[in-house]
Amino acid sequence: MVSGEGKIRGDLIRKEAFNLGFDLIGIVPLRQLDEHKEHLHSWLDKKMNADMFFLSRDKDKRTDPRKLFPGANSVIVTGLNYFPPILQDGDLPLISKYAYGEDYHFVIKEKLRKLLDFIISLDPSATGKICVDSSPVLEKAWAHEAGLGWIGKNSLLINRERGSFIFLGEIFLNIDLESYTQVQPDYCGNCSLCIETCPTGAINDNRTIDAGKCISWLTIERKSEIPDEFRGKLKNRIFGCDICQDICPWNNGITPHKTDQFRISDDVRKMSLEEWKNLTSEKFEKLFRRSPLKRAGYKKITDNIKFVTD
Ligand code: SF4
Numbered sequence: 425m426v427s428g429e430g431k432i433r434g435d436l437i438r439k440e441a442f443n444l445g446f447d448l449i450g451i452v453p454l455r456q457l458d459e460h461k462e463h464l465h466s467w468l469d470k471k472m473n474a475d476m477f478f479l480s481r482d483k484d485k486r487t488d489p490r491k492l493f494p495g496a497n498s499v500i501v502t503g504l505n506y507f508p509p510i511l512q513d514g515d516l517p518l519i520s521k522y523a524y525g526e527d528y529h530f531v532i533k534e535k536l537r538k539l540l541d542f543i544i545s546l547d548p549s550a551t552g553k554i555c556v557d558s559s560p561v562l563e564k565a566w567a568h569e570a571g572l573g574w575i576g577k578n579s580l581l582i583n584r585e586r587g588s589f590i591f592l593g594e595i596f597l598n599i600d601l602e603s604y605t606q607v608q609p610d611y612c613g614n615c616s617l618c619i620e621t622c623p624t625g626a627i628n629d630n631r632t633i634d635a636g637k638c639i640s641w642l643t644i645e646r647k648s649e650i651p652d653e654f655r656g657k658l659k660n661r662i663f664g665c666d667i668c669q670d671i672c673p674w675n676n677g678i679t680p681h682k683t684d685q686f687r688i689s690d691d692v693r694k695m696s697l698e699e700w701k702n703l704t705s706e707k708f709e710k711l712f713r714r715s716p717l718k719r720a721g722y723k724k725i726t727d728n729i730k731f732v733t734d
Pocket residue numbers: 578621622623624625626627633637638639640665666667668669
């Protein structure tokens with residue numbers, strides 16, 4: 425084992441994480457996140473989770489990760505930039521930037537698996553559980569704790585140098601690790617641009633989102649038709665929404681990502697409005713086979729196109 429005081433050195437893990445392409449990493453001891461309990465429960469009690477009932481099912485596991493990962497002692501939190509080097513034409517049906525390329529779950533899980541293998545090579549007694557936005561984990565709270573940034577008024581994790589177009593991932597480990605964290609203060613200050621700019625008024629004043637009003641939920645998760653009250657408010661958004669990130673001053677001049685899998689293909693970027701309107705299920709399958717758009721499915725996407733273009 426390569427360690428300091430019997431623990432694997434944090435700088436070795438950081439170095440390997442950067443080699444694997446991660447932009448941010450922090451390491452913290454596991455603990456109960458009791459201070460988030462009230463906030464989470466009140467958000468759920470007010471039904472701000474829309475129909476995402478799975479969020480209330482596992483609420484105790486979210487604040488007590490040992491219920492989810494018995495024996496876990498440390499958490500590694502990683503951040504991977506997804507701000508695109510090339511953007512879609514803003515007048516065409518818009519896909520959220522996180523969905524330009526391949527589904528991030530696969531890309532990040534593969535990197536985290538390699539990071540875990542590296543840790544096991546240093547300490548064969550190590551075991552870990554990888555999470556990417558799917559387990560009941562308070563990802564942003566852990567990212568804040570691990571020094572990756574602060575939770576902005578738009579409810580997203582913001583890093584002072586990297587902005588907020590960041591995918592988070594975690595490894596919950598059974599071993600103790602040398603902690604490596606520098607908690608970032610809240611740099612939102614008096615700004616409220618995201619709250620003022622959100623076209624549907626979905627941002628609450630306590631750094632949470634009313635999911636039922638958020639364009640991301642409406643265009644991705646909502647099973648039934650988008651209600652008429654939102655007509656005109658989505659502009660040309662057919663999958664997700666970046667408005668509260670695009671407006672955030674901390675995203676001004678950020679460096680684009682270097683992850684090839686997150687690039688938008690020319691075939692998608694060059695689609696005309698007519699091609700979007702006439703999208704067939706065969707073409708959808710071909711273009712978005714490995715994309716997050718598959719999660720919404722052909723019918724939802726074509727309904728959304730109709731909703732914003734009719
Ligand atoms: S993603 Fe869009 S709709 Fe949702 S809170 Fe942000 S600006 Fe509002």
